[in-house]
Amino acid sequence: MRAEKLMSEVTVESVRNALSTVKDPATERDIVSSRQLGEITVGEKELRVAVALLSPGYPMKGTLDASIRAALEPFGRTVVIDWGLSVPRKPPRQDLDRLPTVKNVLAVAAGKGGVGKSTVSSNLAMALQRLGARVGILDADIYGPSMPKMMGPPSRPCDKNASGDRIIPALHRGIPVMSVDFFVETGRAVIWRGPMIHKLLQQFLEDVEWGELDYLIIDLPPGTGDAQLSLGQLLPITGGVMVTTPQEVALLDVRKAVDMFAKLEVPLLGVIENMSHYRCPSCGHVDHIFASGGGKRLAEELELPLLGQLPIDPKVSAGGERGDPVVHSAPDSEHAKVFLELAAQVALEAAKRHATGPKRSSLLRTV
Amino acid sequence: MRAEKLMSEVTVESVRNALSTVKDPATERDIVSSRQLGEITVGEKELRVAVALLSPGYPMKGTLDASIRAALEPFGRTVVIDWGLSVPRKPPRQDLDRLPTVKNVLAVAAGKGGVGKSTVSSNLAMALQRLGARVGILDADIYGPSMPKMMGPPSRPCDKNASGDRIIPALHRGIPVMSVDFFVETGRAVIWRGPMIHKLLQQFLEDVEWGELDYLIIDLPPGTGDAQLSLGQLLPITGGVMVTTPQEVALLDVRKAVDMFAKLEVPLLGVIENMSHYRCPSCGHVDHIFASGGGKRLAEELELPLLGQLPIDPKVSAGGERGDPVVHSAPDSEHAKVFLELAAQVALEAAKRHATGPKRSSLLRTV
Numbered sequence: 001m002r003a004e005k006l007m008s009e010v011t012v013e014s015v016r017n018a019l020s021t022v023k024d025p026a027t028e029r030d031i032v033s034s035r036q037l038g039e040i041t042v043g044e045k046e047l048r049v050a051v052a053l054l055s056p057g058y059p060m061k062g063t064l065d066a067s068i069r070a071a072l073e074p075f076g077r078t079v080v081i082d083w084g085l086s087v088p089r090k091p092p093r094q095d096l097d098r099l100p101t102v103k104n105v106l107a108v109a110a111g112k113g114g115v116g117k118s119t120v121s122s123n124l125a126m127a128l129q130r131l132g133a134r135v136g137i138l139d140a141d142i143y144g145p146s147m148p149k150m151m152g153p154p155s156r157p158c159d160k161n162a163s164g165d166r167i168i169p170a171l172h173r174g175i176p177v178m179s180v181d182f183f184v185e186t187g188r189a190v191i192w193r194g195p196m197i198h199k200l201l202q203q204f205l206e207d208v209e210w211g212e213l214d215y216l217i218i219d220l221p222p223g224t225g226d227a228q229l230s231l232g233q234l235l236p237i238t239g240g241v242m243v244t245t246p247q248e249v250a251l252l253d254v255r256k257a258v259d260m261f262a263k264l265e266v267p268l269l270g271v272i273e274n275m276s277h278y279r280c281p282s283c284g285h286v287d288h289i290f291a292s293g294g295g296k297r298l299a300e301e302l303e304l305p306l307l308g309q310l311p312i313d314p315k316v317s318a319g320g321e322r323g324d325p326v327v328h329s330a331p332d333s334e335h336a337k338v339f340l341e342l343a344a345q346v347a348l349e350a351a352k353r354h355a356t357g358p359k360r361s362s363l364l365r366t367v
Numbered sequence: 368m369r370a371e372k373l374m375s376e377v378t379v380e381s382v383r384n385a386l387s388t389v390k391d392p393a394t395e396r397d398i399v400s401s402r403q404l405g406e407i408t409v410g411e412k413e414l415r416v417a418v419a420l421l422s423p424g425y426p427m428k429g430t431l432d433a434s435i436r437a438a439l440e441p442f443g444r445t446v447v448i449d450w451g452l453s454v455p456r457k458p459p460r461q462d463l464d465r466l467p468t469v470k471n472v473l474a475v476a477a478g479k480g481g482v483g484k485s486t487v488s489s490n491l492a493m494a495l496q497r498l499g500a501r502v503g504i505l506d507a508d509i510y511g512p513s514m515p516k517m518m519g520p521p522s523r524p525c526d527k528n529a530s531g532d533r534i535i536p537a538l539h540r541g542i543p544v545m546s547v548d549f550f551v552e553t554g555r556a557v558i559w560r561g562p563m564i565h566k567l568l569q570q571f572l573e574d575v576e577w578g579e580l581d582y583l584i585i586d587l588p589p590g591t592g593d594a595q596l597s598l599g600q601l602l603p604i605t606g607g608v609m610v611t612t613p614q615e616v617a618l619l620d621v622r623k624a625v626d627m628f629a630k631l632e633v634p635l636l637g638v639i640e641n642m643s644h645y646r647c648p649s650c651g652h653v654d655h656i657f658a659s660g661g662g663k664r665l666a667e668e669l670e671l672p673l674l675g676q677l678p679i680d681p682k683v684s685a686g687g688e689r690g691d692p693v694v695h696s697a698p699d700s701e702h703a704k705v706f707l708e709l710a711a712q713v714a715l716e717a718a719k720r721h722a723t724g725p726k727r728s729s730l731l732r733t734v
Contacts, residue, residue, distance in 0.1 A: 111511065112480040112481055112510065112511045112589075113479040113480025113481045113482075113589050113590065114479055114480045114481010114482050114589075114612070114617075115480075115481050118616070142592075143479065143589075143590035143591060143592060143620065143623075144478065144479045144590065144619065144620040144623075146616050146619065146620075149615075149616060149619065150616065188623065188626055190591070190623075191591065191592065191593050191596050191627075192592065192593065193593055221590075222479075222480050222481075222510075223480065223510035223511065223588075224510060224557070224558065225509075225510060225558065225559065225592055225593075225594060226558050226559065226560055226592075226593065226594070227592060227593070229558050245481070247684060247687075247688055248516075248688050249485070249513050249516060249517065249687055249688060250481075252511065252513065252516065253510070253511040253513075256510075256511075256555065256557075259555055260558075278645070278656070280647040280649060280650060280652055280654070281652070281654065282647060282650050282652035283647060283649050283650035283652065285647055285648070285649035285650065287647070287648065287681060288681065289645070289679060289680075289681045289684060290681075290684050291681075291684065291685065291688055312656060313656075314654060314655065314656045314657075314658075317614060317656060317657050317658065318658065320614075320616055321614055321615050321616060321658055
């Protein structure tokens with residue numbers, strides 16, 4: 001009788017109360033106050049709850065699932081969870097809220113060129129899209145804008161809208177792309193002086209119809225020059241990810257780029273080590289062509305997550321050449337898997353920052 | 368009697384006359400008017416001639432040797448050639464003759480970072496030194512000055528002279544080195560604005576005791592920014608070599624850098640393809656990790672020599688990490704050999720330009 005009475009008393013409110021103790025392991029905030037809990041349906045034998053994840057490909061979904069089921073167990077009904085995705089919006093920096101339809105701006109940066117920054121940008125974008133997020137790409141690499149080439153021929157070119165006052169981005173594989181390259185004659189050296197960069201970026205930020213996006217990936221120019229500083233000041237960046245190869249020589253430059261992010265007060269979400277090793281396709285021999293362990297050491301030194309270690313692979317390089325990122329061309333390959341995990345990790349770190357505020361690395365704190 | 372008479376008539380003048388028909392295959396000028404012919408000693412049974420080569424490791428020395436011997440054959444004496452090296456001095460651009468003790472300034476450039484420009488610079492310098500030339504290094508890569516690290520600990524640090532008005536470069540493995548790095552705190556991002564670059568370079572050019580050098584190798588920053596343009600305008604460059612990886616994506620950036628050289632009116636000596644392939648040390652399998660043939664296609668397109676194709680090798684990368692360029696650490700290795708050939712080729716192209724004037728590529732001509 002008593003148990004039956006309890007059961008008959010199951011209300012939406014009591015379910016909500018029970019779930020208010022459930023914490024998302026990513027943010028360590030309960031799912032009610034963080035507005036992740038959606039509709040609750042109390043059926044005769046079934047409890048149905050809608051729960052929004054804060055990042056696509058959320059790696060701790062299993063833990064959250066178990067916590068919800070444990071919290072609802074006393075009700076004695078079958079629990080069905082409808083998972084959704086609701087990427088939190090970066091609390092805007094007032095001066096930079098120029099992209100009202102974009103929730104997060106992720107900058108892919110590198111201390112020096114040639115470490116695979118653009119390969120990471122293109123595959124990160126495709127991976128986030130595949131995990132269910134709405135993604136755009138802003139190719140701000142004024143020295144070597146390669147996104148349009150790497151993403152393949154557009155299904156729609158960059159154009160003006162009907163009234164001619166707004167810019168519609170190119171569409172590459174379902175992803176809106178804007179690139180410095182659209183404004184430069186192929187093969188021409190453009191010397192970008194400050195005012196030109198300012199004007200172009202202002203257009204990218206104010207005049208482009210990005211549409212609703214969870215993530216806008218910005219491919220930054222490598223290094224720490226004048227232009228990079230201007231870009232960092234003009235673009236409303238949620239967080240940066242730093243791509244590096246494992247070599248000590250490359251890490252020297254990364255530390256400078258980290259210093260620049262600190263000056264710009266942009267939090268770093270983590271470090272991605274690219275070209276971390278090469279496995280001979282013929283015999284399986286593994287070679288650390290560009291040294292090893294550098295990314296890990298750097299992440300430890302900066303107290304930042306090592307978001308991923310990407311192997312060297314001709315398929316990845318060739319995918320960029322062909323304009324078909326490996327996440328798209330070989331979605332079930334080992335490499336696509338690494339990029340998908342990486343994308344989930346990056347998205348998670350961005351979501352965490354919203355809950356906890358930017359965690360500044362020790363190096364950043366010294367500045 | 369008649370033959371004996373002829374022989375007794377052998378004079379220094381007649382030998383010189385005979386040699387005035389001998390052309391150096393590099394310059395296609397005769398060795399007398401190009402001042403390559405030195406002392407002539409006429410002995411009883413021996414003709415001894417001193418001949419200066421115009422570039423270290425001169426690849427066509429065998430041909431020149433044969434031509435000289437053929438020209439002297441009618442004298443019927445044993446021919447001994449004392450080979451020397453006399454690198455021609457670049458005809459100075461009046462406005463840029465700021466390095467009176469330096470014969471040639473060779474700029475190592477790249478369309479983007481990470482293609483191995485600095486690895487090429489350090490090994491090119493060491494290879495030219497090993498081939499008998501006097502070499503210095505100016506590390507002008509303001510974004511990532513890595514020469515001091517790549518060249519190993521200095522035997523003498525950079526310092527002022529006794530009276531304090533001149534700078535004595537650091538000495539690394541017998542090579543004088545000046546680097547932007549000496550003026551920057553490690554790990555700090557320095558945003559080089561125009562006037563700062565100007566001042567620093569002026570010091571490098573006017574206040575540094577370089578000593579007598581055949582070649583000053585300049586490691587330029589990658590890319591085509593404002594800073595690069597200033598550097599190119601300020602530095603008295605004999606010729607540039609362009610380092611690239613074989614990928615089409617990298618070549619896009621190279622074309623821009625070539626365009627920049629054209630704007631600066633600096634002749635390009637040729638293209639170096641780095642990371643052209645990888646041979647598995649375990650099974651010998653050859654993989655074109657970063658595509659193949661791009662350097663060759665580019666060189667053809669620009670009508671420039673392909674100066675060398677460097678394989679990917681962990682030893683080369685590790686040598687840079689350790690501060691011990693492979694030309695020094697493994698002088699008899701396959702890779703050192705490739706660098707030595709490359710250095711000879713670069714020096715030859717520089718010498719050729721002096722004889723024939725800058726040959727502008729077709730792309731350059733269109734600008």
